[in-house]
Amino acid sequence: MSNGGSNQPRPNKNDRREAAREKARALREEQKKRERRNKILLQGGIIVAVVAIAALIGGMIFNSVKPAGPGPRNMASDGIVFTGSDGALTPSETPATPAGGKPTPTKQDDSGEVANIVTYIDYLCPYCGQFEQTNREAIKTMVEQGAATLEVHPIAILTNRSAGTQYSLRAANAAACVADLSPENFLDFNDALFDNQPAEGSTGLSNDDIKKLAEQAGVGSLSKVEKCIDDVQFKSWVQDATNRALSGPLPNTTEVESVKGTPTVLVNGKQYTGSLSEPTEFQAFVTQAASQSFTNSTPSPSETPTPTPAQ
Incomplete structure (x- = not known):
């Protein structure tokens, strides 16, 4: 009885070795x-990533190097000025400083009866x-009460201290947006x-x-203010105003x-260096600075000429 099966002869040892080599070669080629x-x-993925990163960096650079535009209105001196009388407080309206233009110093009250308070804040x-x-x-x-004027200069010297x-820059820009609108x-x-x-x-x-915060403060033209904040519209002005404050000279100051x-903080050109937490100390400084200005602005009485002795 036949058991059936292949009629092909069984491969010998050399045939098996050659087949193994051929299989290994095929595997190597596939690998x-x-x-x-x-x-x-x-490589294609790296190229795509590099192009994407380059585009992102290019966009960031484009957005950070915006062409300088005009400054905000009502801040011609780089600060916004407030005056008052009869219980009312009023901002002084001024045109915008043109791009590349220089700020116009505020003409302060030199009567000696008013304290001109100027603050540079971050x-x-x-x-x-x-x-x-x-x-x-x-x-x-x-x-x-008409006893003082206030001039506020928002600057951004701590721009790199917010992770x-x-x-600092965005907040100063937002303040400029509100001053403008x-x-x-x-x-x-x-x-x-x-x-x-x-x-x-x-x-x-x-x-x-x-x-x-702008909405809570009752800011008018809110949609325009919000766009100004998102666009960082006055970024170049904030940077320029900050550089002007740091390099000097400051306008209307002798000290x-x-x-x-x-x-x-300056009061009639004199710098306040006292307590930041004691209100009476600053008020006393304001009174003193104003009184000194009044004394300096009061003409000295003419001296009575000494009679010439008779000969």
Whole structure:
């Protein structure tokens, strides 16, 4: 009885060895093809990634190097000025400084009867927040009574202290947006920024957070202000105004050449260096600075000529 099966002769040892070699060669060829294919895909992926990163960096550079535009209205001196009388406080309206133009110093009251208060502030500066919280209501009262004027200069010297978000610059830009479009709400917005001041070194407030504060402060032309905030419309102006404050000379001052830190507070040209948490100390300084200006502006009485002795 036949058991059936293949009629082919069984491969010998050499045949088996050659078959194994051929199989190994085929596997090597297949591996090489896979490696070439993966290399091509990897290179293509790297190229795509590099192009995407380059486009992203290019966009960031384009957005960060915007052509300089005009400054905000009502800040011709790089600061917004408030005067008052009979309990009312009014922002001074001025045209925008043209792109590349120089600011126009504010003509201060030199009668010696009014304290000209000038502040240089950074919205990320904790000492600025302390000074504002302590003295802002007293300052507003003095301005409303006609005893003082107030000129606020938002600058951004702490732009690199907010974990890469440039909060200091964005907040100063937002203040400029409000000064430009809704100056009567500037001080309320200024207060809101300090009432919600983030810690130095944090990411700061987002643009959406800042826009909510503008809305809460009753800012008019809100949609335009929000667009101005998102576009960082006055970025170049903030940078230029900051550089001008740091390099000097400061206008209308005889005691301080330039801003060395914030807050820099001047009253009739004299720098306040006292307590940031004691309101009576600043009020006493204002009174003293104003009285000294009054003394300096009062003409000295003419001396009575001495009679010439008779010969």
